[in-house]
Amino acid sequence: MNLEQAKTFAEQSFSNLDNLNKRWNLLHSKFLVRAIKELTPNKNIRKKIIPLAWVHDIGKIKSEENHAKLSLELLKDFKLDEIEKDCILNHGSSAKPRSEEGKIFRNGDGLSLFYPETIKFRLDVGIKEGKTPTEIKSEIEKFYHKYLGAYSDNPLAIKLLNKKYTNFHSNN
Numbered sequence: 001m002n003l004e005q006a007k008t009f010a011e012q013s014f015s016n017l018d019n020l021n022k023r024w025n026l027l028h029s030k031f032l033v034r035a036i037k038e039l040t041p042n043k044n045i046r047k048k049i050i051p052l053a054w055v056h057d058i059g060k061i062k063s064e065e066n067h068a069k070l071s072l073e074l075l076k077d078f079k080l081d082e083i084e085k086d087c088i089l090n091h092g093s094s095a096k097p098r099s100e101e102g103k104i105f106r107n108g109d110g111l112s113l114f115y116p117e118t119i120k121f122r123l124d125v126g127i128k129e130g131k132t133p134t135e136i137k138s139e140i141e142k143f144y145h146k147y148l149g150a151y152s153d154n155p156l157a158i159k160l161l162n163k164k165y166t167n168f169h170s171n172n
Contacts, residue, residue, distance in 0.1 A: 001051045006051035007051075028112055032112040034115065039058045048101060056105075056109070072088055090105075107154050110161070113143060113147075114144070114164035118167055
């Protein structure tokens with residue numbers, strides 16, 4: 001799967017979601033790409049896994065539950081290899097990817113939630129849903145601590161997470 005195929009497939013697939021979920025999934029994908037670039041200088045790994053950033057959550061068009069497995073089903077025509085499958089199946093914070101690429105992808109997935117743009121989106125949506133800024137910030141703090149524990153085996157991921165969280169915390 002190349003980058004153009006992945007982006008096109010994601011944009012078409014997410015267009016079936018309501019506007020809010022469509023915007024979130026595309027934003028999250030964009031910042032997962034950025035996180036992958038921050039997490040590895042290896043251009044071969046980047047080339048392999050960046051396209052997956054656009055399609056890893058595609059299963060959410062059917063269901064939030066088991067969306068990783070649903071994503072693989074929806075991507076079956078792309079004939080993904082074992083590393084690509086590992087990235088998609090194991091991108092959540094509690095997952096245990098087997099490959100180095102899968103570990104980078106998992107770390108990037110969590111890190112993508114802490115960019116200023118993704119946090120702003122979450123704050124805006126939370127406020128529209130009736131949550132207070134304090135409640136939303138508390139949720140973000142819980143995510144931060146969850147990812148600190150989940151990514152303890154990757155010092156660079158922890159460093160980037162701390163930097164992004166510190167920037168968020170000092171600006172809010």
